[in-house]
Amino acid sequence: MKFRIHLCLQIIVCFAALQNAIAAEEWELVKDGDGVAVYESRWEGYSENQYKGVSVVEQPIEVIAAVLSDIASYPEWFYRCTEARKLKDNETSVLDFQLYIVINVPWPFDDRHGIFHAQTTVEPVSEKIVINSAARAEFDIPPREDYIRITNSTQRWILEKLTLQTTRITFINQTGSSGSMSAFITNLGSQATVYQSLINMRSVAGRPRYEKLGAELKDRFN
Numbered sequence: 001m002k003f004r005i006h007l008c009l010q011i012i013v014c015f016a017a018l019q020n021a022i023a024a025e026e027w028e029l030v031k032d033g034d035g036v037a038v039y040e041s042r043w044e045g046y047s048e049n050q051y052k053g054v055s056v057v058e059q060p061i062e063v064i065a066a067v068l069s070d071i072a073s074y075p076e077w078f079y080r081c082t083e084a085r086k087l088k089d090n091e092t093s094v095l096d097f098q099l100y101i102v103i104n105v106p107w108p109f110d111d112r113h114g115i116f117h118a119q120t121t122v123e124p125v126s127e128k129i130v131i132n133s134a135a136r137a138e139f140d141i142p143p144r145e146d147y148i149r150i151t152n153s154t155q156r157w158i159l160e161k162l163t164l165q166t167t168r169i170t171f172i173n174q175t176g177s178s179g180s181m182s183a184f185i186t187n188l189g190s191q192a193t194v195y196q197s198l199i200n201m202r203s204v205a206g207r208p209r210y211e212k213l214g215a216e217l218k219d220r221f222n
Contacts (some may be wrong), residue, residue: 018067027052030191036198038168038191043174047183050174053194057169059159059205062214064169065129067205068157070213071099077200079193087115094220095120099133100141103150109181113140114150122221127161152176171198 027039036055043050057064067073074084083102096119101110118133137151158170173194177186204210 025050031195034199035202036195038195040187040191046174046176048174048176048190050172051187051190052173053169053171053198055198055202055204057167057171057202059167059202060157060165061127061129061167062218063205063210064159064167064201064214065217066210066213067201068131068159069094069217070210073204074101077197077204079196079200080189082111082132083113095122096165098136098139100146102148105181109185110146110148110179112150112178113141113144113147114153115141116150116153116155124221127158129157129159131157131159142194148179150175150178152178169198170203188194 003126025041025044027041029037030040031038035057036053039052040049041052067077070082071086074081078084078101080103081101082104083100085100087098087100087124098115098117101113105111114135116133117136118131121130121132122132133155134151135153137149141149153173153175155174156170156172158168158172160168160170162168171194173190175186175190175193177183
């Protein structure tokens, strides 16, 4: 019980720091194409930068939420993700859970894997959904040869309902270097993750199963 309380306090502090950093930094447009704008800013206290991608898609907000909730499908659209699964034993609720992911990293670097704690906030008044996730170094996972543990990564998804059929998606990625990877290479990967994941998400969101899953989510939270 004490561990759970301590963990919750750590997560609250982490997400509060993320929100303050995002609000305080000035964002510079570094890439704009295929309906996705990517911005870069300093990540306070780190040599790496943080990246923000923004895209408006012709899909209802509940459909985009359905894509994000379908953890097993992440390898189909999340940039360089080859494996993803929800950890059922550590699931508090549909809005608060942990997931395990594996990221393929180009040679000569080792692939990455880690556990993220995800928390979702549904804001009915502002018609917004916010999903915060952070890598958790304290949770045990079986070691894998030639894999490096992700311990310093925080991500935020913000879904904003513009119309019944239109959603603005904002994806913010803060990821620190690990292993022998330099900050420069990490920045390239973080920027590509934001940009390509948003493009890929748009393509999979039109699949019929997400319309059905989105309707189920909408009924659950209405």
